[in-house]
Amino acid sequence: MNLRNHWPVLPLAAGLATGLLTGCGTENGDSAAEGNPVVVGMSDDVLATDPASGYDPGSWLLFNNVFQSLLSFPKGGTQPEPEAAEACGFTDTQAQVYRCTLKDGLKFSNGDPLTSKDVKFSFDRMLKINDAAGPAVMFTTLDKVETPDAKTVVFHLNTSDATFPSKIASGAGSIVDHRQYDADALRKDGKAVGSGPYQLDSFGEDEAVFSVNKHYQGSAEVRNAGVTLKFFQGDQGKLKQSLMDGEVDVAYRGLTATDIADIEKADDGSGVEVVEGSSAEVQHLVFNMDDPVAGKPGVRKAIAHLLDRDALIRDVYQDTATPLYSIIPAGIAGHNTAFFDTYGARPSKEKAAAALRADGITGKVKLTLWSTPSRYGPATDQELQAIAGQLNASGLFDAEMKSVPFEQYEKDIAAGKYGVYVKGWVPDYPDPDNFTAPFFGKDNVLGNKYTNDTITRTLLPHTAAESDRSATEKEFGRLQDIVAEDVPVLPVWQAKQYAVAHDHVYGLEYCLDASTVFRFWELELDKD
Numbered sequence: 001m002n003l004r005n006h007w008p009v010l011p012l013a014a015g016l017a018t019g020l021l022t023g024c025g026t027e028n029g030d031s032a033a034e035g036n037p038v039v040v041g042m043s044d045d046v047l048a049t050d051p052a053s054g055y056d057p058g059s060w061l062l063f064n065n066v067f068q069s070l071l072s073f074p075k076g077g078t079q080p081e082p083e084a085a086e087a088c089g090f091t092d093t094q095a096q097v098y099r100c101t102l103k104d105g106l107k108f109s110n111g112d113p114l115t116s117k118d119v120k121f122s123f124d125r126m127l128k129i130n131d132a133a134g135p136a137v138m139f140t141t142l143d144k145v146e147t148p149d150a151k152t153v154v155f156h157l158n159t160s161d162a163t164f165p166s167k168i169a170s171g172a173g174s175i176v177d178h179r180q181y182d183a184d185a186l187r188k189d190g191k192a193v194g195s196g197p198y199q200l201d202s203f204g205e206d207e208a209v210f211s212v213n214k215h216y217q218g219s220a221e222v223r224n225a226g227v228t229l230k231f232f233q234g235d236q237g238k239l240k241q242s243l244m245d246g247e248v249d250v251a252y253r254g255l256t257a258t259d260i261a262d263i264e265k266a267d268d269g270s271g272v273e274v275v276e277g278s279s280a281e282v283q284h285l286v287f288n289m290d291d292p293v294a295g296k297p298g299v300r301k302a303i304a305h306l307l308d309r310d311a312l313i314r315d316v317y318q319d320t321a322t323p324l325y326s327i328i329p330a331g332i333a334g335h336n337t338a339f340f341d342t343y344g345a346r347p348s349k350e351k352a353a354a355a356l357r358a359d360g361i362t363g364k365v366k367l368t369l370w371s372t373p374s375r376y377g378p379a380t381d382q383e384l385q386a387i388a389g390q391l392n393a394s395g396l397f398d399a400e401m402k403s404v405p406f407e408q409y410e411k412d413i414a415a416g417k418y419g420v421y422v423k424g425w426v427p428d429y430p431d432p433d434n435f436t437a438p439f440f441g442k443d444n445v446l447g448n449k450y451t452n453d454t455i456t457r458t459l460l461p462h463t464a465a466e467s468d469r470s471a472t473e474k475e476f477g478r479l480q481d482i483v484a485e486d487v488p489v490l491p492v493w494q495a496k497q498y499a500v501a502h503d504h505v506y507g508l509e510y511c512l513d514a515s516t517v518f519r520f521w522e523l524e525l526d527k528d
Contacts, residue, residue, distance in 0.1 A: 049190055065519075116149065289449045302396060306391055384422060430514050
């Protein structure tokens with residue numbers, strides 16, 4: 001997800017959901033009201049309250065707490081389990097017909113019943129609106145949705161797609177009330193009607209207020225009386241100060257690496273601590289294969305031989321990330337270390353020079369590394385400047401970094417103006433497919449003109465058709481090896497996921513995992 005534009009920030013292999021039953025909660029408003037409300041601060045924006053539009057981390061945070069999907073990712077897990085559904089599964093061996101049966105007694109927060117009609121309406125509406133900033137792009141394999149009865153939904157796919165359960169378990173699978181939403185237009189009033197653990201009471205420029213949905217029927221056990229989400233519009237310093245002053249209980253998404261490192265090292269009795277979780281957010285250098293410089297294999301391989309990931313992690317990111325040596329990150333099924341195996345972990349001027357000579361290049365390579373200042377993290381410019389310095393220190397390159405605003409950045413990439421540029425990615429769903437198909441399949445989101453027939457015609461179709469996701473490991477391994485040899489992208493780092501909170505906050509460890517779902521309901525306060 002583009003940070004998430006189809007890219008990220010945060011921060012997996014999922015199988016199909018079977019007839020497993022998760023603990024179905026009872027209407028939980030009364031028990032939850034015994035807890036305390038939690039104040040969460042975030043420097044990201046929430047760009048949409050309508051799930052047919054939002055495709056950014058802030059919006060999906062809202063969707064995951066206000067709306068239900070048929071399936072959901074359990075805390076610490078990457079295999080989707082039933083949520084609004086009682087059971088789901090493919091009914092054919094080609095992974096093209098997916099059937100779900102809804103739980104009894106489902107209601108939206110306004111008391112309206114939730115039936116299969118609402119599920120069909122939600123998917124049909126999303127695809128019909130096809131908002132440029134929305135998640136419809138995830139459902140190119142969805143042909144039609146049928147509802148044989150009020151409790152049954154049948155999805156017919158136009159091609160094999162074993163990742164479909166993971167897609168509908170994400171924020172893109174949010175179910176809306178057909179009585180409350182226009183079938184062919186986005187909702188613009190900042191309101192939301194869902195059936196998730198929380199209801200949205202108000203949404204404004206500075207904050208969103210959530211209360212417990214007393215009609216919720218699902219697997220989540222709510223441990224607080226509500227959540228206020230305060231927006232800091234990218235002002236990381238103000239977010240940190242509000243945390244230290246006790247105005248927010250939790251700071252999530254937005255503190256700088258330096259702030260996090262300083263808080264971790266401090267022993268000042270402030271009662272503020274850093275909670276670290278796993279993340280599948282990644283960042284890559286991307287090479288335009290049609291560029292007269294970056295399009296040369298010797299240049300790309302030389303850069304791969306010179307990149308010092310450890311130095312970047314240490315000096316730029318204060319150890320808040322880890323080196324990444326393949327396009328599928330650690331913690332995701334099928335991950336290997338193809339770039340480590342091919343280029344090593346230590347920079348080698350000799351091997352870089354040999355790669356250039358093999359391509360007939362003997363003089364210094366003049367190169368611009370293009371960056372954008374904050375879309376992929378606040379240290380992106382500093383990182384790209386450091387990479388340029390590493391290349392120049394070898395004596396083989398004359399590299400510089402240039403940074404442009406994101407809107408211009410995207411236009412220039414689409415126009416093919418950049419040879420080397422940075423991209424970050426937060427997964428839409430925790431499956432290796434989401435780190436490969438968007439980059440190397442149809443409608444490549446990288447915009448770098450890379451194609452490989454083995455990947456697009458064999459490996460991606462085969463892995464998409466395999467409902468046993470563990471059986472795809474060999475093919476995804478081969479795919480990663482091909483990418484390491486061709487170097488259309490160069491993996492740089494994999495993020496760690498952090499929240500910083502006062503010591504009266506409990507449950508954060510259940511909010512920070514590779515699913516990227518920040519579970520409001522797990523937060524619990526004890527201020528006594």
